[in-house]
Amino acid sequence: QKEVEQDPGPLSVPEGAIVSLNCTYSNSAFQYFMWYRQYSRKGPELLMYTYSSGNKEDGRFTAQVDKSSKYISLFIRDSQPSDSATYLCAMSASTGANNLFFGTGTRLTVIP
Amino acid sequence: DAGITQSPRYKITETGRQVTLMCHQTWSHSYMFWYRQDLGHGLRLIYYSAAADITDKGEVPDGYVVSRSKTENFPLTLESATRSQTSVYFCASRPGNSGNTIYFGEGSWLTVV
Numbered sequence: 001q002k003e004v005e006q007d008p009g010p011l012s013v014p015e016g017a018i019v020s021l022n023c024t025y026s027n028s029a030f031q032y033f034m035w036y037r038q039y040s041r042k043g044p045e046l047l048m049y050t051y052s053s054g055n056k057e058d059g060r061f062t063a064q065v066d067k068s069s070k071y072i073s074l075f076i077r078d079s080q081p082s083d084s085a086t087y088l089c090a091m092s093a094s095t096g097a098n099n100l101f102f103g104t105g106t107r108l109t110v111i112p
Numbered sequence: 113d114a115g116i117t118q119s120p121r122y123k124i125t126e127t128g129r130q131v132t133l134m135c136h137q138t139w140s141h142s143y144m145f146w147y148r149q150d151l152g153h154g155l156r157l158i159y160y161s162a163a164a165d166i167t168d169k170g171e172v173p174d175g176y177v178v179s180r181s182k183t184e185n186f187p188l189t190l191e192s193a194t195r196s197q198t199s200v201y202f203c204a205s206r207p208g209n210s211g212n213t214i215y216f217g218e219g220s221w222l223t224v225v
Contacts, residue, residue: 006154032212043116043202043216044155088154092212098143098162099170100212104154 003027006089006103015112019076023089023103026070030091030101033065035074038086038105047087048074079110115139116217118203124223131190133220135203143206144186145170145214146178148199155202161186193224 006023013019021035031052036044048063050056050072056063062075072091076083089103116137125131137144146158157170159178167178175197177189190197203217 004154008152034212041219043204043218045216046213049213090155095211096208097212098160098168099157100155100214102155104152 003101004089004091004103007106008104010107010109012109012111013079015079015081015110017079017110019074019079019083019108019110021074021076021087021089021106021108023072023091024070025072025091025101027093027101028067028070029093030070031067032092032095032097033063033072034090034100035061035063036088036090036102038088040085044088081110081112084109116203116205116215118201118217118220120220121218122221124225125193127194127224128192131193131222133188133190133201133203133222135186135188135217137184137186137203137205137217139205139207139215140183141205141207141215142183143208143214144180145204145206146176146186146188147202147204147216148172149202149219150199158188158201190222193222195224198222198224 035048037047038044053067060077064073086105086107088105090100119134145160147155161167161180201220204214206214
């Protein structure tokens with residue numbers, strides 16, 4: 001079983017839709033959670049960073065962590081064509097960890 | 113602010129050849145990483161370095177060699193390339209030994225034929 005599971009999609013939504021992206025994990029020690037966005041032929045870039053359980057909001061993006069269910073989500077409100085990318089979740093058990101555990105990524109297309 | 117620069121961006125090589133992927137960062141970050149990204153596997157750590165002359169294996173180090181003589185450079189060498197090493201390789205860096213945010217380069221697409 002992989003440490004982190006992520007539905008690869010692809011996911012296609014119309015512009016303006018609310019998008020929900022999710023990851024599940026098996027290691028209960030994970031407490032640092034990240035979402036990266038990766039455009040085609042580019043490197044991943046950090047989108048959201050959260051610690052432990054709860055919600056964090058940044059503009060149209062909300063990251064949600066439910067440690068009791070070992071489940072994290074990224075919500076995108078009012079989705080735009082520029083949001084079309086692959087979204088990767090990542091997590092670790094400690095700060096300064098030498099390895100992050102990544103999901104395989106969900107490919108999102110927002111249709112104008 | 114150049115950040116992390118990888119070269120070459122695209123490379124085709126033959127089985128058995130030695131290939132070196134270069135990584136240069138301008139931030140003076142102490143930590144540097146090499147990941148490979150494959151369909152169905154996501155990003156997997158090959159090697160990392162905590163500082164110049166300090167390197168350690170990651171999840172999938174077999175067939176790869178790294179060195180770090182200078183803080184800013186972290187080359188990855190495939191000593192004898194195999195088809196299974198066809199992948200996208202990302203170099204990344206992190207400022208210090210706390211925090212988890214790592215910053216990725218643009219990637220190097222390697223095809224072994």
